Amino acid sequence: MNPLRPAILAAAGSERVKRLLTSSPAAAALVRRFVPGESRAELVAAVRELLASGRAVSVDFLGENTTDRSRADAAVAEYLALINDLAALDTSAVPRGAAPLEVSVKLSALGQALGSDGPAIATENLRVLCTKAAEAGVWVTVDAEDHTTTARTLAAIREVRPDFWWLGTVVQAYLYRSEDDCRELAEVGARVRLCKGAYREPDTVAYQPRAEVDRAYLRCLRVLMRGDARPLVASHDPGLLAAAADLVTQTARRPGEMEYQMLYGIRADEQLRLAGRGDFVRVYVPYGGQWYGYLMRRLAERPANLAFFLRAVAGR
Template structure:
């Protein structure tokens, strides 16, 4: 029930205005969002890479309704990649792209063209691109565009969401040589017909999908903050003889930094998902909706850097 309330609030412009005006919101944004501009994102990225982690940068915003907005998002990513290169931060950095922000919902061919331009720019500076996954209605389209992009840019990453019932089959399809797959739990309100509803069922699906990815020839990217799932992943890596450089962990900026440092210190690739931009409200609300307990967690996090 609380998850549904949070997701409903994420679509309310009235609540957004109230949250944005609250003094505590500034502290939340600073903690979990790497700024509103490219320069601020670069500062956060430099600080992170100095601690031994790698990064995935996401420009926040997905409510694109016009071709002009889609072109502006493409231009933002091209400017971001150029700035990363000039700052010496591009090599090994991933940029995370929502196809809806590029116009996927109203002009799929144009969105594909925008994504192709971003992939080419990332490849030119030694970076990579991962296509974010959104609600289940866009899954087939996103995977189709992924296949198109991989023809010229095989390192383009995919995101699969463990709460969808289809994801085990998608993992089998994508667990191939050279395929980068980020596995997460999922953060959208989905009907029971397509998605598991209970936390335990989502966790079980995550583990099944994890095993499929580890047993394949691809490169798994495990996006979770759950201590139990991290421990299972470490165990499964040993079981499948996966060297630390053959997969990676991913966590959100500002969440469990001590655990991020531990994993990096033990030789694992630890990638931090670094969002930036002015459209932070929907992002933050989805993070709360992933686990309603995160409401209390974020409150504690604001009081402690551990």
């Protein structure tokens, strides 16, 4: 594991580091590599380009850990407007088999952390978004956050998904519980985005060494692929992508019955290569003013990104 990862994830809470990033032009350019803009107009321009290249999208309006009701309401309103804007875009270059347009939501942005009523508020807000999305032909996936929210998030999805079969769930391979979660989700034929996991978690709940996380990812992937799930392979890792391709062949899954998913700004060449050979590729595109926590998770994943970051801050 990157030895600096815990320190970078800890800096995700620092207002001072955030101020440094916003005041340096080089750092602002680094932010743009991972987050195409703060406004919906900037987001839509980036999405248009991705769709024209044959890649599907999942758009995340950035925000998390909302502790006041008005911000949760504002997030819902933004998502409703976003779904409208997305539905107007030309998606004809994206292969069929799955919806070309999707939004990704964090339940903590929809109110999950608002005291004892929080989970019910977030679940109701999720239902509102899914209803609007269904009318617009857009799909929804619920992001996975830190492990303290996992059980509540899965409970919300269990409640809403029967009315919206395409509602996606995210499983983080680093959690010990995830193989069992994959089994349960495969049984009901769920769309499951499998990622390694991006939060700083204790060894009481999550594998720590990279090799163990990779092995756990493969175990989860086999459960999803050999079962009835629609696996969404969310990784940039060449070894895991190759293993996924083998399992696709073994299980005779068609494009759209499984997806490759990658983050905006990461391995764009590989995204295009997979799309070019006919695979279904979805790019996760975040936008909005609350980009800081997201950016710090991306920096923590890769020492080379951290070097860019330090140069950008030092060069202000």
